[in-house]
Amino acid sequence: MRGQKRREFRPESRRNGTWRRVLPAAVAVAVAIGALALGLPTQPAASDARPDAVQRSLNALVRDSGTPGALASVKGREGRGRTYTAGIGDLATGAPVPVDGQVRIGSNTKTFVAVVVLQLVAERRASLDDSVDTYLPGLVRGEGIDGRRITLRQLLQHTSGLPEYSSHLGDDVRYYAPRELLATALRHPAEFAPGKSWKYSNTNYVLAGLIVQKITGHPLADEIDRRIIKRVGLRHTYFPAPRDAGIREPHPHGYYRESAKTPLRDITEIDPSWGWAAGQMISTNSDLNRFFTALLAGRLLPAEQLAEMRTTVPAEATFGPGARYGLGLASRPLPCGGLSWGHGGSFPGYETRSGVTDDGRAASVAVTTQLTGAAARRNLERAVDTALCR
Numbered sequence: 001m002r003g004q005k006r007r008e009f010r011p012e013s014r015r016n017g018t019w020r021r022v023l024p025a026a027v028a029v030a031v032a033i034g035a036l037a038l039g040l041p042t043q044p045a046a047s048d049a050r051p052d053a054v055q056r057s058l059n060a061l062v063r064d065s066g067t068p069g070a071l072a073s074v075k076g077r078e079g080r081g082r083t084y085t086a087g088i089g090d091l092a093t094g095a096p097v098p099v100d101g102q103v104r105i106g107s108n109t110k111t112f113v114a115v116v117v118l119q120l121v122a123e124r125r126a127s128l129d130d131s132v133d134t135y136l137p138g139l140v141r142g143e144g145i146d147g148r149r150i151t152l153r154q155l156l157q158h159t160s161g162l163p164e165y166s167s168h169l170g171d172d173v174r175y176y177a178p179r180e181l182l183a184t185a186l187r188h189p190a191e192f193a194p195g196k197s198w199k200y201s202n203t204n205y206v207l208a209g210l211i212v213q214k215i216t217g218h219p220l221a222d223e224i225d226r227r228i229i230k231r232v233g234l235r236h237t238y239f240p241a242p243r244d245a246g247i248r249e250p251h252p253h254g255y256y257r258e259s260a261k262t263p264l265r266d267i268t269e270i271d272p273s274w275g276w277a278a279g280q281m282i283s284t285n286s287d288l289n290r291f292f293t294a295l296l297a298g299r300l301l302p303a304e305q306l307a308e309m310r311t312t313v314p315a316e317a318t319f320g321p322g323a324r325y326g327l328g329l330a331s332r333p334l335p336c337g338g339l340s341w342g343h344g345g346s347f348p349g350y351e352t353r354s355g356v357t358d359d360g361r362a363a364s365v366a367v368t369t370q371l372t373g374a375a376a377r378r379n380l381e382r383a384v385d386t387a388l389c390r
Contacts (some may be wrong), residue, residue: 053390057383058086058365065376067367068264069097069252073285074387075293077360081286087368089252091264098250100284102236103366104272105352106345108288109239109281110205112224114156114328115295116212118305119227121152125215128153128308128327132207135214140182140207144190152211154194155204156327157313161196162203163188169274175243176274181206198325200318202278205328209277220277232294237283245269247282252368254349264369267349279347285354285364292342292356292364295329310341319344320381332381336389346370351377353384363387 051059058070069087089097120126132140132147132155140147145162154160165185169176185203192199209220216223221239229237236249246269255264272280283291294300301309312324312331319325322333331339332355340355342364351371354364365383 054082054363054383054387055084055086057379057386058084061365061367061379061383062087065367065369065371065379066257067369067371068255069368070365070383071097071099071101071103071252071285072363072365072383072387073100073289074390075289075360075362077357079360081289083286089368091253091255092266097252097368100236100286102247102249102251102282102284103350103352103368104247104254104279104345104347105281105283105288105366106275106279106347106350107202108283108343108345108352108354109275109277109279111292111295111328111343112228112281113205113208113212113220113277114309115300116220116223116227117152117156117208118301118309118327120212120215121308122302122305126152126211128156132211135211136207140186142186142188142190144193145186150194152208153308153327155208155211157198157325158200158204158315159196159198159313160194160201160204161190161192161199162201162207163191164201165203165206166274166278173271175271176276178206178210178276181274181276182210198313198315198317200315202275205278206276212277224281228291228300232290232299234283234287234291237281237287237291239281240272242273243271245271254347255369256348257369270348272347275347279345285352285366288352288354288364289356289362292354293360293362296341296356296358297360320378334389335385340384340388342384351380353380355384355388357388361388 054072054074058072061067061070068091069089072084075081083100085097085099087097089095121128129151132150150160163185165181168184212220212223224239253266253268256267257264298306309327309329312326315323315325319330324331329341330343331341334340338357342354342356344353350366352366356362363384371377
């Protein structure tokens, strides 16, 4: 994006991730879907003559969803892991998708933030039943909005009724301070009274991030790094610094298409600040598996707080049939029985889905475009299910 004119910035809230309509970047890559369907290289993890079910699901995502690339990491209950790739990692050069490359993980960031809040609860520095005003007095006021009536639990579970800020950001691609994101939301009326319904809103997690900073006196990124990333050894996961538009390690390029008739645009480099605590982080599929496995195994939270995190309400409107939402953690029923616990995320150029089972299976799949349409998103979720049920 350097040296180019930046156009159209119109993020909006979307199902099972953070964003729906977002910024086309500067450089158009003139590759039609028909060309993408021909000759795409794949890199199966094993030397079998016939790709296994996970590889076939990635190949199908590239073929049917119009995404240039896909990548996955799968861990069995015995702890052995495998990585997969399909498609092209850079349409300009034809480079392959890097194995276990870094991607923008979007709303998976919310689970990290929720873990930090629950750690503070375990340390008796906060309570889930505290109001927002306990920490940020007078800050959250608006039409039908009163921080004295909204609790930390309601923020983490999307039952606060706070309106969605990302639907109302301007067209400029620029740095957004967290309080600016909150102020954008507060110019609009509440969706419902606190605790009376459920609706996914990124505003909840921006506010949760501000509360973490108020309690600890440290930047949110530092708390996530100290309490989670270093603690469980996530070597390829980080919270980008302000105005850091790049991705540090090997990564597939991310792309965006305005419509089926327009070319893909490379939007790999982007200021991620408008996601902040709701969706700013970068990671790999393997690191996401490691994080969610450690979380479900009780390595990040005491039993009481992990039980609170797994106490869910219906969330089918956003996460699909049978889905429920806890405190920054979603569950979905698996076709082979049992539940998949994780989150998923969407950010310009990338879409991810992750899942972990109670018996230690884990899978994370990413594609290098934001998927449009319910069918394409279901195919991504099925790829995770295939990996967990194989």
